Amino acid sequence: MGTLADLGGAAGLLGWDRETLMPPAGAEARAVQMGTLAALHHRELVREDAGEALAALAGDAALDADMAAAVRLATRARDRAVRVPEELVRELSVASSRSVSAWAEARAADDFAAFAGPLGRVLVLKRREAEAIGVGDEPYDALLDEFEPGARAADLEPVFAGLRVRLAPLVAEAAARPVRTLPERDWDLEGQMTLAREVSEMVGFDMRAGVITRSVHPFTGSPHRGDVRFTTRLESHTPISGLSAVMHEVGHALYEQGFPAEADRTPVHDAPSLGAHESQSRFYENQVGRSPAFWERIEPTLRRIFPEAMSGVDAALLHDAAQVVQPSLIRVEADEVTYNLHIALRFGLELAMMRGDLTVADLPGAFADGMEDMLGIRPPTTALGAMQDIHWADGLFGYFPTYTLGNLYAAQLAEAADAELGGIDRAIAQGEFAAILGFMRERVHSHGARMPTADLMRAATGRELGPDALIAHLERSYLGR
């Protein structure tokens, strides 16, 4: 387990560096190095003696709870790994590499026909992989289970259906509100990095165990709990884009800094799922970072760092400018209210593809129809429609739903924190970020991957997964209800 954790940590650093510092001529060798680390990881995981040791330990009543959980998680990972034939692993790796290249070219040329073949090949292989893994009630479940252990398509379908029905009128009402925007100003990029660090430390990020830098696409990637790194994007015409990236990534980062130290170098020293991880980023981005109290709290900091750009700008204007709702084509640029409809659309489509109810050839039309149906706008090109995301090209079926699971859990956690702390908004207004982080440390972070996400969240919030908390948050934030 220690070797696997160390290889994972080393790969984490290689990946981080690739996106932040690596010079262009290093790309090819880096890909090979990361491939070698992945191959060694796989080889360690599937070793015969590892399987025997895990089998022996699984029945060992003397194990403490943490080690029992570690054995369970390691066994799960090993079972998945050994069930997929090496030949299929290689075929999938080649097919998805080709498919990603084809996707990049096809998207640039808006030529779906050039992408359909490679994507179809990936789809066939992913279905074969799902059947080999054999988890859940249908092929999609086995893929979903990689990112969200224990989740099943049949359970998610009513959640997304309910969310969709309740979001539709909310979007219409919120989009009709008057829009306020910031005046044209220059927000110094070095000042924005200072802001990123100060805000991150304010909410509890430990700079002694972390690094913050800049990249085009913000992300968090950590070699270890003691070395948690995230990036932010910076745009000189607004501080809002960078700040919301910081609040999103710092949510991920605080989670990783809070993994249980006593479970170091075991699979317990992790989040139980991507949905759980995303619950933390969405909590800080949307539940904390979008509240009026948050903008009031950081207004003096903004005024100190950007005395000129802030002239005539106050917390209320910043808040309103960050809350514009507008149905739009691109998921990664979508506002908080429309965002989950983008996910609902993708979940429905990838599930239909995996079930054989939707062919690759019919995907662009189905995507456009779904977009029009849900958001009232129709992508004028496939590049702006079914080809906008890299996920399917890369074989990541079952990944999209975790974004919305994160949003749902974040809202439910916020309700629980609200009750526990006597009001989150009050706590933010009074700068009690340590109390907010303490709540998350106790209810989520310190548990690592011991429990499946559904159990962890049930214990943390006292609720089953559902749309109520998110809808209530959106109605309160955007419609003043």
Add this chain to the structure above:
Amino acid sequence: MGTLADLGGAAGLLGWDRETLMPPAGAEARAVQMGTLAALHHRELVREDAGEALAALAGDAALDADMAAAVRLATRARDRAVRVPEELVRELSVASSRSVSAWAEARAADDFAAFAGPLGRVLVLKRREAEAIGVGDEPYDALLDEFEPGARAADLEPVFAGLRVRLAPLVAEAAARPVRTLPERDWDLEGQMTLAREVSEMVGFDMRAGVITRSVHPFTGSPHRGDVRFTTRLESHTPISGLSAVMHEVGHALYEQGFPAEADRTPVHDAPSLGAHESQSRFYENQVGRSPAFWERIEPTLRRIFPEAMSGVDAALLHDAAQVVQPSLIRVEADEVTYNLHIALRFGLELAMMRGDLTVADLPGAFADGMEDMLGIRPPTTALGAMQDIHWADGLFGYFPTYTLGNLYAAQLAEAADAELGGIDRAIAQGEFAAILGFMRERVHSHGARMPTADLMRAATGRELGPDALIAHLERSYLGR
């Protein structure tokens, strides 16, 4: 071989990051991760089937020259690795960790007694390791051979003796010259980083395949030929210290960018020894970077970047201020003329310790006596004497001589380049850095580790290793002869 190269590249990045970006809380996990990569490297190297494959390939007449060299180098590395019992590897690792910790504390307290025990333990184990490896005519040879394959103590002794005899009068004469120093000015640190990049690119460093940053102790560490990284030190009161660090490290870096691409992921894709590597850093630092023509060449750049600090300063003053000779206590701060006496002293002492002619208890006195004898100054404390370097604490016996080998080879290479290019100074004055780099690419870099260093340098310079070229360079540079 590919797996070993990739693990080495990954470890290279982890080490680089540790010195440049890693937050303090990441240190412990990083050490463990690097230990795991080293253990996997060792395990791959000593695999039975690897030994069988290498043995079979060693007799394969169909191998091309590069692959035959790769097999020879891999076999050499494997033979060394399998001869040292795992128990001894572990004991050495523990003992040198303890010894380094004890050294740091003992040096701070100037308490050699607290360091003598741990150092003695390392010495015993290193002798045992040397005997297990069994290369050369005496234990020291086996250790030296790790850093400088093929080198033997008995061959180096007369080289150092000759050097010592000829350096002594040179030091006395050079130190008696009048000293010129820069006026007190502030040399902007960002400007110095710009200078570092411009000078590096001027001499041929490819920024598309490289990174330059800042650290306390300058070093070069590369994940790959396509991703070569070095750091410089920056001091605001002078540009000379940073610039000489840049010229030193860029010499290492140009070498790595020039490793033979066709030998990628084999042991040929490397330098044949530390001495060979150091020949490149010393060539650029001392043979190029200390010439009057170099300072004249970069004077306009300095004036553009530092218009204020450069007022009243010209190339001649910069050159003279960089050429001050003064016997001093600390090796890493020594000037070019006295430097090799520091190494001669250490070579003699470590050889005597390994031969059993000098006990650890007698080391501080012997160090002080040797210093006084060679440089005419006596360290007032052991912290400033025998405890100033980390090398012995860390078990690095046989490492020091490679610094002087680098200086000797650098001077011999400069003589050869002088003949080939119609004068190095002329080439520098006319900005023909591509021609200088082309010479090194052809004679040194492109050969990788195919030949032992002695053969490589004999072919490159037409000379046997000796002090003549270095002495001539120093006499010309410092005494105008």
